[in-house]
Amino acid sequence: MTDIAVVYDASALVAYAHGQIAAAELISEINAEGRHVGVPSTALATALAALTDEWDITQLMRLMGTRTMVILPLGDGGPDELRQVGEFTRLADCDLNVGHAVAAALAHRAFYVTDNPKLAEIALPPSWPVLDLSPVRLVSDRYGLDVAPAAVIEPAPADRHPDDPAEIPVGIEPMLATLGPLPTAGEWGYEFKWDGVRAIAYVDGDDLRLLARNKTDVAHTYPELDALRTALAGRRAVLDGEIVALGRTGVPSFAALQQRMRTPAPTPATVRTKPVRFYLFDLLYLDGTDLTPLPYVERRDALQRLGLSGDTVDTPPYWTGDAGPALLDAAGELGLEGVMAKQLGSPYQPGRRSPAWVKAPLTATAEVVVGGYKPGGRGRSAGIGSLLVGMFDAGDRLTYVGQVSTGLSGEDQGQLQDRLAELRQPGSPFATPVPRPHARQAEWVRPVLVAEVTFRSWTPDRRLRQPSWKGLRPDRDAADVRFPG
Amino acid sequence: MADGGARSGAAGERVTDPALDEVLRAAGFQITEAGRRRWRAELAHPIPQAALDDGKRLLDRARGRAA
Numbered sequence: 001m002t003d004i005a006v007v008y009d010a011s012a013l014v015a016y017a018h019g020q021i022a023a024a025e026l027i028s029e030i031n032a033e034g035r036h037v038g039v040p041s042t043a044l045a046t047a048l049a050a051l052t053d054e055w056d057i058t059q060l061m062r063l064m065g066t067r068t069m070v071i072l073p074l075g076d077g078g079p080d081e082l083r084q085v086g087e088f089t090r091l092a093d094c095d096l097n098v099g100h101a102v103a104a105a106l107a108h109r110a111f112y113v114t115d116n117p118k119l120a121e122i123a124l125p126p127s128w129p130v131l132d133l134s135p136v137r138l139v140s141d142r143y144g145l146d147v148a149p150a151a152v153i154e155p156a157p158a159d160r161h162p163d164d165p166a167e168i169p170v171g172i173e174p175m176l177a178t179l180g181p182l183p184t185a186g187e188w189g190y191e192f193k194w195d196g197v198r199a200i201a202y203v204d205g206d207d208l209r210l211l212a213r214n215k216t217d218v219a220h221t222y223p224e225l226d227a228l229r230t231a232l233a234g235r236r237a238v239l240d241g242e243i244v245a246l247g248r249t250g251v252p253s254f255a256a257l258q259q260r261m262r263t264p265a266p267t268p269a270t271v272r273t274k275p276v277r278f279y280l281f282d283l284l285y286l287d288g289t290d291l292t293p294l295p296y297v298e299r300r301d302a303l304q305r306l307g308l309s310g311d312t313v314d315t316p317p318y319w320t321g322d323a324g325p326a327l328l329d330a331a332g333e334l335g336l337e338g339v340m341a342k343q344l345g346s347p348y349q350p351g352r353r354s355p356a357w358v359k360a361p362l363t364a365t366a367e368v369v370v371g372g373y374k375p376g377g378r379g380r381s382a383g384i385g386s387l388l389v390g391m392f393d394a395g396d397r398l399t400y401v402g403q404v405s406t407g408l409s410g411e412d413q414g415q416l417q418d419r420l421a422e423l424r425q426p427g428s429p430f431a432t433p434v435p436r437p438h439a440r441q442a443e444w445v446r447p448v449l450v451a452e453v454t455f456r457s458w459t460p461d462r463r464l465r466q467p468s469w470k471g472l473r474p475d476r477d478a479a480d481v482r483f484p485g
Numbered sequence: 486m487a488d489g490g491a492r493s494g495a496a497g498e499r500v501t502d503p504a505l506d507e508v509l510r511a512a513g514f515q516i517t518e519a520g521r522r523r524w525r526a527e528l529a530h531p532i533p534q535a536a537l538d539d540g541k542r543l544l545d546r547a548r549g550r551a552a
Binding site: 021088 | 501504505511516523524528532533536539
């Protein structure tokens, strides 16, 4: 009998194919021990169906060709085995790959490995060991950090009832963070900073509104986030969070999200192949109670008690104590943007950029307004060589802050060319002079497109040092793009 | 699987595949000893007997429903 130490379900195989290092480290360790990884045939087929990149598929199939991996066929144990798998599939919300993997883990007395433990945990015995590959869960183990425990204070909404007649508030401005070094003195909670689109969700029975920062309702752009309404089961809530899409490495990637941002009415196939997630980090209102005056730690506790943890809608953990610096290291290793620090005792201050929230990015990012572009030189296949960008100053004058010539993919260029062609105007929109080498051969455009760029630092004359293109921000208004205070 | 998991090979067979490292490298992974050590510690924990008993009961029950 082959010594199968673990069973990988489809989500774990996809995590491997997407470059999740922990998934590969575990396989390497099992091989070093001379043991094997069991892969239910249905899990492999499900994973292959979910993968869209040929390179990913090739890497997964090469892995399956090693002797470490053992494919566990479905049905060669006869009808009894099929009925067993069917029973576990029923428990796992009719997910055949999970049902098959659960049956295999129990039969082989093996650990269950997954990037999405929710379904498996329903079907497995309560104390059966599940090795969770999802990145935010791994951090606590790898860095020896304790996830912040639930507060001992009873949350205010505990006794509220969904029939509470109070009107649900609308149009709450999101609280904003100040940029700065990671604070460590005092009482802070630390969260990962997610690279996505901020949104506040208003859930009122059957109604879900998802307002981006420019007050656009994006609920129809991300129909899978209706899962939040379902999960709240009739409760009335206002929640703050970030809409993200996972990139190849299994962590949020703005580039991956852009494909969805550009599709206001996605087809079911787009939703299935390019899914988004909603990471919740604050609870502002619940069943008739305004929670914004409560301290962060109490709001967070109330949020966690809602149990909104799943594949599409999740409540990532936060950390306290002296965890901040290690979490920043972890963010670097995982390829995340940085860390948010929030004072444990601070209320939610709508619309305010508050020092009670500090954004400590690993790379500085800025929003800029596109005011012009230069055609590509020889050797560029597309037509844009660089973009000339600016920010509005205190006198509402668009001020030139630099040219962006790196980070533009061919796809970016193709889409930008069409947009920029529509916006062309005869003269420069910048109120300040653009350096002559930058202005030479420039085409000018109406300053309405907002983009996000990364950069090393500010120069003394208020230019961006080494800016690199990240993508357009259709959820932002150009008039709001200002020099940082 | 219905009988408790016999598949292939001798009982307790332990064989390493030297080709695996190259496959992981080609896929872009840089495996570190520290990364593997964490999993080694996890795998060293035996599955609790109560969980094994529950697992056997679940398998038997699922098969029983089939009978």
